[in-house]
Amino acid sequence: MTRLSIRGVVAGALTYTIGYAFAYATASGDIEDELAVLNFVLGVFGQDAVPTWTAVGWLAYSAMYVPLAYWNTTQNLLADANPLVHLVPGVLLALAGAGVARSGTARTPTAGARAGVTVALGFLPLVVLGAFAFTVTRGDLTVRPDPALAVAAGALYPLVFATAGGALASWLRGRAQPALPRN
Numbered sequence: 001m002t003r004l005s006i007r008g009v010v011a012g013a014l015t016y017t018i019g020y021a022f023a024y025a026t027a028s029g030d031i032e033d034e035l036a037v038l039n040f041v042l043g044v045f046g047q048d049a050v051p052t053w054t055a056v057g058w059l060a061y062s063a064m065y066v067p068l069a070y071w072n073t074t075q076n077l078l079a080d081a082n083p084l085v086h087l088v089p090g091v092l093l094a095l096a097g098a099g100v101a102r103s104g105t106a107r108t109p110t111a112g113a114r115a116g117v118t119v120a121l122g123f124l125p126l127v128v129l130g131a132f133a134f135t136v137t138r139g140d141l142t143v144r145p146d147p148a149l150a151v152a153a154g155a156l157y158p159l160v161f162a163t164a165g166g167a168l169a170s171w172l173r174g175r176a177q178p179a180l181p182r183n
Contacts, residue, residue, distance in 0.1 A: 002040075003104075003147075004100070004104050004115055004118055005118050007104070007115075007118065007120060008115070008116075008117075008118020008119050008120075008121050009102045009118070009120060009121045009122035010098050010122060010124060011096040011097075011099055011100050011118075011119050011162075012096065012118075012119040012120060012121055012122025012123035012124070012126070012158060013122035013123070013126055014096070014122075015092045015093055015095075015096040015119065015122070015123055015158075016122070016123050016126040016127065016130070016163075017126075018065070018092060019060055019063075019088060019089055019092050020056070020057065020130075021059050022088060022092075023056050023057075023059050023060040023063065023088075024053070024056045027056060028052050028053075029061055030054055031052055031055045031056055031059065032057055035049070035050055035055055036051060037144040038050060038148055039094045042093055042138060047138045047139065048138070050136050050138075054133075054134050054136055055157060057076055057130055057133065057134030057145070058134055058143075058145060059078070059110065060089075060130075061130070061131070061134065061153075062076050062077040062078040063078060063085055063086055063089055064086075064089050064153040064157055065086065065089055065149070065153065066131075066145045066146055066149045066150045066153050067145075067146050067149065068117055068142075068143055068144065068145060068146070069144055069146040069147070070142065070143040070144075071088075071141070072139060073137075073144055085174045089161075090157065090160075090161040091161075093119060093123070093157055093158050093161035093162045093165065093172025094161045094162065094164055094165030094168075095118075095165060096116075096119045096123075096162055096165065096170065097115070097116025097119050097158070097159075097161065097162030097163060097165030097166035097167075097169070098112075098116070098165040098166060098168065098169035099161075099169075100115045100116060100118060100119060100166060101115040101116055101165070101166035101167075101170045101173075102169050102170075102173065104174070106166065106169075106170040107146055107170055107173055107174045108170055108171070108174055109167040109168070109170055109171045109174075110167070111169040111170055112164045112166040112167040112168070112170025112171065112173075113164075113166050113170075114166070115166045115170070116158075116162040116163040116164070116165050116166020116167065116169075117158070117159060117162065117163045117166070118162075119158045119162035119166075120154075120155060120158035120159055123154060123157070123158045123162075124151075124154040124155050125156065127150055127151070127153065128150065128154060130147045130150070131144060131146075131147050131150035131151075132143070132144070132147075
């Protein structure tokens with residue numbers, strides 16, 4: 001792996017982690033309150049409670065338009081939420097792509113886009129792992145982020161946003177370079 005690829009993997013992994021941490025910091029209290037009744041009912045029937053960290057994961061995936069899948073249906077937890085919530089993953093990925101492009105030698109939008117796309121190397125594997133880590137099974141009911149849409153979002157989000165962030169950062173960097181005097 002090149003240094004650029006390693007930077008991209010690290011940036012992608014950090015972006016995923018920061019996105020989850022942001023969701024946890026902003027929503028875990030409300031989620032815990034919402035889960036209280038459900039977890040009480042589950043306890044009455046001898047089932048384990050749904051952990052808050054898992055439900056926060058569901059919320060983080062919903063921000064990337066990955067719905068929860070259970071039985072034969074899907075549901076996006078953020079369907080009625082402020083549309084700005086859906087910008088968080090894209091903005092974080094654009095910043096990661098810009099950071100990777102700026103940390104290298106990219107001075108053209110094409111070079112920046114190539115640098116930004118490496119963010120997917122760290123982001124996608126964690127999205128796939130998270131889709132399974134945030135799975136809850138109680139009896140014959142399994143609730144989890146839709147696996148196929150999680151893979152699609154895990155690939156497309158960094159390909160679009162991190163690539164755009166890298167291209168934009170490199171374009172700005174190229175424009176900021178002082179012109180060399182001609183003899």
